[in-house]
Amino acid sequence: MSWKNIAKQSERMKKTNIRELFENNPQRPTQFSSQAVDLFFDFSKHIIDDESLKALQAFAKERELCEGISKMFSGQKINVTENRSVLHTALRKPKSESLIVDGQDVVADVHAVLARMRDFSVALRNGSITGANGQVIKHVVNIGIGGSDLGPVMAFEALKHYVTKDLDFHFVSNVDGADIHEVLIKIDPASTLFIVASKTFTTSETMTNANTAKTWLADNLGTSFDPNNHFVALSTNAKLVSKFGITEDRTFGFWDWVGGRFSLESAIGLSTMIAIGPEAFDEMLSGFHSMDEYFAKTDIENNVVVTMALLTIWYRNFFDAQSHAVLPYENYLKRFPAYLQQLLMESNGKSVTVDGEKVEYQTSPIYWGEPGTNGQHSFHQMLHQGTALVPVDFLFGAKPVTEIGNHHTLLLANVLAQSSVLAFGKTAEEIAAEGTKPELVEHKVMPGNRPSTVIIYPKLTASVLGQLVALYEHITLVQGILWNVGSFDQWGVELGKVVAGSITPALENGDTTSLDPATASLVTKIRNY
Ligand code: F6P
Numbered sequence: 031m032s033w034k035n036i037a038k039q040s041e042r043m044k045k046t047n048i049r050e051l052f053e054n055n056p057q058r059p060t061q062f063s064s065q066a067v068d069l070f071f072d073f074s075k076h077i078i079d080d081e082s083l084k085a086l087q088a089f090a091k092e093r094e095l096c097e098g099i100s101k102m103f104s105g106q107k108i109n110v111t112e113n114r115s116v117l118h119t120a121l122r123k124p125k126s127e128s129l130i131v132d133g134q135d136v137v138a139d140v141h142a143v144l145a146r147m148r149d150f151s152v153a154l155r156n157g158s159i160t161g162a163n164g165q166v167i168k169h170v171v172n173i174g175i176g177g178s179d180l181g182p183v184m185a186f187e188a189l190k191h192y193v194t195k196d197l198d199f200h201f202v203s204n205v206d207g208a209d210i211h212e213v214l215i216k217i218d219p220a221s222t223l224f225i226v227a228s229k230t231f232t233t234s235e236t237m238t239n240a241n242t243a244k245t246w247l248a249d250n251l252g253t254s255f256d257p258n259n260h261f262v263a264l265s266t267n268a269k270l271v272s273k274f275g276i277t278e279d280r281t282f283g284f285w286d287w288v289g290g291r292f293s294l295e296s297a298i299g300l301s302t303m304i305a306i307g308p309e310a311f312d313e314m315l316s317g318f319h320s321m322d323e324y325f326a327k328t329d330i331e332n333n334v335v336v337t338m339a340l341l342t343i344w345y346r347n348f349f350d351a352q353s354h355a356v357l358p359y360e361n362y363l364k365r366f367p368a369y370l371q372q373l374l375m376e377s378n379g380k381s382v383t384v385d386g387e388k389v390e391y392q393t394s395p396i397y398w399g400e401p402g403t404n405g406q407h408s409f410h411q412m413l414h415q416g417t418a419l420v421p422v423d424f425l426f427g428a429k430p431v432t433e434i435g436n437h438h439t440l441l442l443a444n445v446l447a448q449s450s451v452l453a454f455g456k457t458a459e460e461i462a463a464e465g466t467k468p469e470l471v472e473h474k475v476m477p478g479n480r481p482s483t484v485i486i487y488p489k490l491t492a493s494v495l496g497q498l499v500a501l502y503e504h505i506t507l508v509q510g511i512l513w514n515v516g517s518f519d520q521w522g523v524e525l526g527k528v529v530a531g532s533i534t535p536a537l538e539n540g541d542t543t544s545l546d547p548a549t550a551s552l553v554t555k556i557r558n559y
Contacts, residue, residue, distance in 0.1 A: 032089035039082040040348035047479040048075055048453045055079075066334045067320045067497050072484040075453035076341060076421075077349070086340040090330050090512065098511040103326055105131035105287070109518035110384055116518050117285075118292035118503065122318040122496070131287070139285070140296075147282055147300055148308040150262070154223070155194055155304065162220045162254040169217040171200045172301040173210075173243065174227030175235045176372060177290030178264070179203040181499075182227065184369035185294060185302040185314075188362050188495050191431045193305040201301075205235040210242055219250040219260075226263045227298050229290050231270040234527065240274065264297040289518050291372045292503060295496070310492040317496025325504045335501060338483065339508035341421065345481065346395050351419045356399035359426035359445040362490055366425075367399030370502055377506045379522065380515040393513045403444045413452060414476055422482040424449050425498070429489040445484075452480040 052058055058074035065071070101108050105115040120129050120136045128135045153159045157166040172182050183201045186193065193199070200213045224243045228236045240261075248255045257275035264282050265271050271281050282297035294302070295315055303311040325335045345351035356367045378394035400408070402424075413420055426445050430438040455478020461471050487494045510517030533549060536542045540557055542550035 032085065032092045035085045036082075036089055036344070036348060039085045040344070043077050043079070043082050044349075046077075048077060048481070049455075049478060051077070051079060052454075064332065064334050064337070066324050066328075066501070067317075068487055068494055069334070069497055069501065070486040071334045071337070072486075073337060073341070075449060076344075076481040076483070077479065078341070078344065078481075082344075083337075083340075086344060087330050087336075089343070090336055090340060090508075093512050093514070095330060095336065095508065095511055099326060099507070102507060103322075105129060105136070109289070110516055111519045111521070112286075114518070115287040116289065116292075116507075117287040118289065118295070119319075119322045121288065121295045122315040122322065122500075124316075124319065136285070136287070143282055143284065143297055147297060147303055150282075151300070151303045151308050151311075155196065155307065157196075159223070161222065161259050162251045162256070165220040167197070167223045168221040169198045169200065170223050170225065170301060170304055171202060171213055171217065171243070172225045172227055173202045173236055173239045174225075174264075174298070175203040175233055176376075177293050178227035178229065178233075178236065178298055180291075180365070180369045180372050181294030181298060182301045184363075184365040185299070185495065186305055187365045188490065189302070189306050189310070189314075189492055190362060191490075192307075192310055192492065194307065197304065199301060199305055202239050203235065205238050207242070210239050214243075214246055219247050220254075222247075222260060224261050225301055226261060226265070226271075226274070226276070227300075228264070229266050229284070229288070229293065229298075231263070231265045231267040231274070234530070244275075262300070264300055291376055294499060306492060314492035314496040317491075317493030318500045319496075320493075321497045321500035321504070325500070335504040336508055338423075338501075339505045339512060341481075341483070342395065342505070342509055343512050345419065345421045346393075347391050349419055351395060351421055353396040353398060353418070353420050355413065355420050355422045356397060357402050357405055357422055357424050357445075357448075358399070359402040359424060359441050360490055361401050362431060363425065364401045366498075367397065369499075370399075371397050373502055374506055374509070376520050376523070377517040378509050378513060378515055380513075380517075383514045384516045389513065389515065391513070393515055394509070402448065403441065406444065406448065410448065413480065414455075419480065422449075422452065422480075423485060424482055425485045425487070427487050427489045427494075431490050449482045449484055451476060452478065452482050454478045455480075 059072060062074040063072045102116050103119055105117050107113055108116050115131055117131065117136060121140055123129065123137045125141045128137045154167055160166055179201060186199055202210045202213055226236065226240045244257060247260050258277050258280055261276050262280045262282065263271040263276045266284055266286060268281060268283065282300055284293065284296040288296045295318055299311065325333065330336050342354065356370055358366050374397050375394050380393055381389055383389055413422065424445050455476035458471050458475050461474045466474060506517055532544055533553065536545055536553050537556065542553050545553060
């Protein structure tokens with residue numbers, strides 16, 4: 031019912047455009063803007079008006095969105111195919127709170143691990159944790175992939191300004207040996223700590239890299255090598271961690287209710303805590319928590335998380351937008367789009383409903399992005415004049431983290447210009463009136479009517495980063511509820527792992543009999559090089 035109404039609204043809105051919407055209602059910037067904790071949202075440059083937004087909100091209510099949100103927060107097993115709760119919000123609850131799930135206070139468990147992480151981080155930062163021969167640790171290498179890498183790398187880059195200069199940080203994820211090689215040639219074995227970050231402790235890439243690190247340490251340190259001096263593990267799989275040779279006091283655990291792509295603020299954040307220090311990590315957690323509180327307590331009509339998710343539905347399902355760009359005008363957020371790709375696409379890139387029925391509509395768009403202004407000299411041409419409609423999120427700080435000359439003013443001028451030009455464009459008449467040669471006019475026309483959300487934060491701090499991540503985590507949840515897909519499993523990544531497992535021996539021994547003909551032929555080709 032609501033879906034049909036949205037379709038009707040979209041047909042109506044396709045007959046107008048953003049310019050016209052502003053001409054008819056100059057109050058749009060105040061009417062379509064909102065504040066959530068420290069983040070300001072301007073939705074005025076969307077192809078939306080009151081009536082169409084109301085139709086979208088009615089759909090959210092029809093999908094029982096509020097109930098869906100409460101189910102997550104209260105620990106119901108909304109990850110149905112894995113029979114798990116989804117409780118990343120419990121990772122950032124203050125110590126004074128509690129949440130009982132299956133008879134267990136999960137908040138107390140979270141804070142017990144956080145306390146151990148704090149002690150360890152402080153000791154490492156002040157040099158009292160040493161490697162072989164008592165050498166102070168100088169290099170910290172996080173080995174992980176997916177959520178066990180993207181969150182830590184993204185947060186490290188985002189908060190680089192706040193990172194201690196006494197330690198060097200490195201991140202290894204790819205099974206391509208080049209990744210670990212480039213790190214190993216820069217570090218010194220006796221003063222290196224490897225953090226093996228893996229929820230399952232079975233992921234092939236991570237375990238291959240961890241074993242390579244172990245061999246490298248053993249080769250270089252000889253008899254003085256003890257894995258416990260140079261490794262810590264972040265994992266839910268204590269048994270495999272111990273088998274690897276890492277003892278309990280060097281293991282920081284978490285729980286099956288923390289999804290890999292939602293794990294940045296669990297033990298998986300240890301490298302972040304070491305880098306920025308426990309106090310800043312706590313600030314990040316309170317940033318997350320404040321956004322959780324906002325999201326859980328704000329009604330559908332005023333909730334920016336819900337609005338952002340509804341806008342995805344609007345453009346994806348009714349305007350055929352195939353992709354969505356996230357463009358931070360904040361160089362420190364350069365890995366944020368990559369982080370969001372896993373968060374949003376691994377969660378909602380699904381084609382069956384929670385009950386396993388084939389969906390009859392499009393689900394996750396392709397998320398992509400790069401920091402501005404770099405993108406302006408690369409793909410923005412397509413955003414402005416290409417044939418595809420690509421909704422954009424622009425993110426930036428009102429104040430820079432580091433003030434240098436007039437750089438920030440120029441950055442701000444550019445981001446505001448991009449959002450404005452996308453929305454309002456420039457007509458053939460306006461271009462001709464400037465005296466442009468007639469044969470060039472059509473080439474210069476800027477169609478406009480290209481929607482964007484502008485998100486402004488005061489300045490990029492640990493708390494703001496927590497808010498931004500929580501914002502997109504909750505957008506992920508809301509999208510999943512609206513599309514009725516299970517956002518918290520990722521069955522689509524499994525088959526590739528299994529097939530790679532059967533191709534590995536074929537590459538080694540040439541026996542291709544179990545492979546499909548195309549792969550068998552490629553294996554033979556490769557072996558003949
Ligand atoms: O293969 C996908 C995935 O399972 C992600 O969901 C996860 O973040 C990543 O692999 C790493 O998993 P783990 O932390 O268990 O090594």
